[in-house]
Amino acid sequence: MPSVSSLDEAAAALTAAHAEGRQVRIGDDLTAGGLNRILEHDPGDLTCTIEAGVRLSALRAALAASGQRLSLDPPGDPTIGALLAQNLSGPLRHRFGAPRDLVLGATLVLADGTIASAGGKVVKNVAGYDLARLVCGSEGRLALIGRASFRLHPVPRATRTLVVETEAAADVVGKLLGSQLQPSALDVLYPGRVAVLFEGSERAVDAQVRATQALIGGDETDTSVWDESRDRQEASKGRVHFAPGSLADVLAGLANAVIRPAAGVAFTLEPIPSVDQSQGASRGAEALVERIRREFDPRGVLAS
Amino acid sequence: MSLPASLVAELQAALGTEHVVTEPEQLRVYECDGLTGHRAVPELVVLPGSTEDVQVVLRACHRERVPFVARGAGTGLSGGATPVAGGVVVSLARMNQILEIDLASQRVVVEPGVANLDVTRAVAAEGFFYAPDPSSQQVCTIGGNVAENSGGAHCLKYGFTTHHVTGLTFVLPDGEVVELGGKAPDPDGPDLLGVIVGSEGTLGIATRVTLRVVRTPQTIRTLLAGFHTMDAAGAAVSGIIAAGVMPSAIEMMDRLTIEAAEHAVAPGYPEGAGAVLLVELDGVVEQVEDDSAELERICAEGGAFEIRAATSDADRALLWKGRKSAFAAMGRIATDYYVQDGVVPRTRLPEVLRRIEELSAHHGLRVGNVFHAGDGNLHPLVLYDAEAGETEQARELAEAILDACLDAGGSLTGEHGVGMDKVCSMPRMFSERDLRVFERLRRAFDPAGICNPGKVIPTPRLCGEVPGPYRIHALERIGVAERL
Numbered sequence: 001m002p003s004v005s006s007l008d009e010a011a012a013a014l015t016a017a018h019a020e021g022r023q024v025r026i027g028d029d030l031t032a033g034g035l036n037r038i039l040e041h042d043p044g045d046l047t048c049t050i051e052a053g054v055r056l057s058a059l060r061a062a063l064a065a066s067g068q069r070l071s072l073d074p075p076g077d078p079t080i081g082a083l084l085a086q087n088l089s090g091p092l093r094h095r096f097g098a099p100r101d102l103v104l105g106a107t108l109v110l111a112d113g114t115i116a117s118a119g120g121k122v123v124k125n126v127a128g129y130d131l132a133r134l135v136c137g138s139e140g141r142l143a144l145i146g147r148a149s150f151r152l153h154p155v156p157r158a159t160r161t162l163v164v165e166t167e168a169a170a171d172v173v174g175k176l177l178g179s180q181l182q183p184s185a186l187d188v189l190y191p192g193r194v195a196v197l198f199e200g201s202e203r204a205v206d207a208q209v210r211a212t213q214a215l216i217g218g219d220e221t222d223t224s225v226w227d228e229s230r231d232r233q234e235a236s237k238g239r240v241h242f243a244p245g246s247l248a249d250v251l252a253g254l255a256n257a258v259i260r261p262a263a264g265v266a267f268t269l270e271p272i273p274s275v276d277q278s279q280g281a282s283r284g285a286e287a288l289v290e291r292i293r294r295e296f297d298p299r300g301v302l303a304s
Numbered sequence: 305m306s307l308p309a310s311l312v313a314e315l316q317a318a319l320g321t322e323h324v325v326t327e328p329e330q331l332r333v334y335e336c337d338g339l340t341g342h343r344a345v346p347e348l349v350v351l352p353g354s355t356e357d358v359q360v361v362l363r364a365c366h367r368e369r370v371p372f373v374a375r376g377a378g379t380g381l382s383g384g385a386t387p388v389a390g391g392v393v394v395s396l397a398r399m400n401q402i403l404e405i406d407l408a409s410q411r412v413v414v415e416p417g418v419a420n421l422d423v424t425r426a427v428a429a430e431g432f433f434y435a436p437d438p439s440s441q442q443v444c445t446i447g448g449n450v451a452e453n454s455g456g457a458h459c460l461k462y463g464f465t466t467h468h469v470t471g472l473t474f475v476l477p478d479g480e481v482v483e484l485g486g487k488a489p490d491p492d493g494p495d496l497l498g499v500i501v502g503s504e505g506t507l508g509i510a511t512r513v514t515l516r517v518v519r520t521p522q523t524i525r526t527l528l529a530g531f532h533t534m535d536a537a538g539a540a541v542s543g544i545i546a547a548g549v550m551p552s553a554i555e556m557m558d559r560l561t562i563e564a565a566e567h568a569v570a571p572g573y574p575e576g577a578g579a580v581l582l583v584e585l586d587g588v589v590e591q592v593e594d595d596s597a598e599l600e601r602i603c604a605e606g607g608a609f610e611i612r613a614a615t616s617d618a619d620r621a622l623l624w625k626g627r628k629s630a631f632a633a634m635g636r637i638a639t640d641y642y643v644q645d646g647v648v649p650r651t652r653l654p655e656v657l658r659r660i661e662e663l664s665a666h667h668g669l670r671v672g673n674v675f676h677a678g679d680g681n682l683h684p685l686v687l688y689d690a691e692a693g694e695t696e697q698a699r700e701l702a703e704a705i706l707d708a709c710l711d712a713g714g715s716l717t718g719e720h721g722v723g724m725d726k727v728c729s730m731p732r733m734f735s736e737r738d739l740r741v742f743e744r745l746r747r748a749f750d751p752a753g754i755c756n757p758g759k760v761i762p763t764p765r766l767c768g769e770v771p772g773p774y775r776i777h778a779l780e781r782i783g784v785a786e787r788l
Contacts, residue, residue, distance in 0.1 A: 044546040044651035087490060100495045101467055116741035122647045124679040125715035126453050126502050127722055127733055129742050133498025142494060154548025180522040182588055204591035243487035245408025264488030284482030289494055295744040
């Protein structure tokens, strides 16, 4: 099946598969690669609406021209559709959240070819069900994501990175999170290092770097540590979710990982099964997703 | 319609007779929420004390196909908690315990009946706060906040309830209990929390909520800028957003509301102002100083004739008091008013405000504007006199204002919700196809159609009815729940 270049084409492709009872794997059998236009970007609103086939790098370049950005920095260069469907984030997750925190609305194509929109393009909106959030992390199993609107942020005027060499990463992280400093990113590159990113005005970033050094030490470095963090995230074989307060316990059980403490996630080099230590482990979530799938895709067209 | 006697007996046995309300006078207490124009007396009110109690109630309702409506403090403004005649109201008022405070994880676990402000009170001494701050925060409950995805003045920077809920114990309409998320954010799989938060009580009942609390900022700075015109103030808001300054709140008031507030609580707003902006910055000291300087520059260049910063906590509280009293103050200058809740893209603010002025003149009714300008969330107050027969005129004007918001690319509701109030307006924002997909989502959770029916998604039967006029809500009258 081809790469579609319009919502109608996507709907037609899915309608046909639905009629024939044929399974479709979004991202493989059907991609939104041709849906690659930035539909709307009004810098004064700090929002944009884009088609799901747009690559993150292309969006980044377009927004940078207005001094703005989508504050998501996952590894690689995913399409916006993949970014949402896999709920991808990177170091900036610490301050700005995951895709579900920045998405404002989406247009979806359901397995039977129904095109439907939810949410909107304004930053505040509670009308209707939040299907744009629902499809975050859905791995293409609820619908094809056709387009989406996002909240944007200004590109910061100044950016500085500190790296703290430490054998006691949990203490270092605890001190920083307990302070009133506001890093944009905070990653543990385990074992051995904690990386901290500050963004903002020159004066504010400078003050925060100095305050952080007084609190936990560390040396300024270039931004390559963030590339390393993303590379290790991408190369990881396992993932652990944990309550942020149990960082020390989690670290004790790991050998080599990148950990994003505020997001309660560790990307491990070892192939461990996805473990949820978040105290209150999900119960019934999968069955509930299945109930939604049966309504959205009763014939099971969308394969995982 | 009356309930099977066996159902009442069953619930009395399970919950205790004292937690099942059957007396007509007592049932009447629950006949409406903050949207007082819609009323219906429930057949039964139950006050469960635990997740298990809620499960018992919902299982029984499901078995008998009896509709139910969950209720927190009843401060909602869109009729999300309006009972269904002949149905059951499930009040979560008894489930009001803070279960766990885990500041190492920056989480607080609460029952749904806990009041919003009590979360902040529980962690303030340790230097944390719960960010969503709807104006009814002294009394409104976390369960209600989850249902409505409540915001507040400071959601411009901190986001809404959906950004602060990481886990839920949730009872589905058939009584099944699910545990979603936990203290860690970003669970694998589709974002069920994301679709449940803000679903207006139509997908089930939350019985335990894990909340993210935030470290208090180093400093807070509150500025007041007076402008001659709304146009100039609106343009300044766009300028602030475009410049990349991120205040925690930007509130705007027009001449009518300034005068009313001044009369009511004398906050000392600039004399003769056609509009004021109340802007708050918080965070690291140096950042707040730099942003404050830029903000003052933008306001001055945009025609602000007076800019002042709060000099003390008391001064800051007074500036906010003026803003928060604005709705109640309107009660002094008009016998009735209707609060609209629309959203526009922030760059369209000046043009939509002009349009509202035109519409106001055209319909011959005054409109006060006091709203969350930073996120484009308008709250025009349509002033009218019901006894003079202006109700219908007021309704038409409020609808026309909503149309202007939608024409500008905005939304039907920024924070009050759809509920009963705007259910018939949904087709103005969503297509028939969109609404049918919403129905499919709802059916996945509630195939029997018993969970808060008649809200959010329009039906032909429902939308033939004309809503009654707004009447002042009891909580509002006693001054604890302003319409903000």
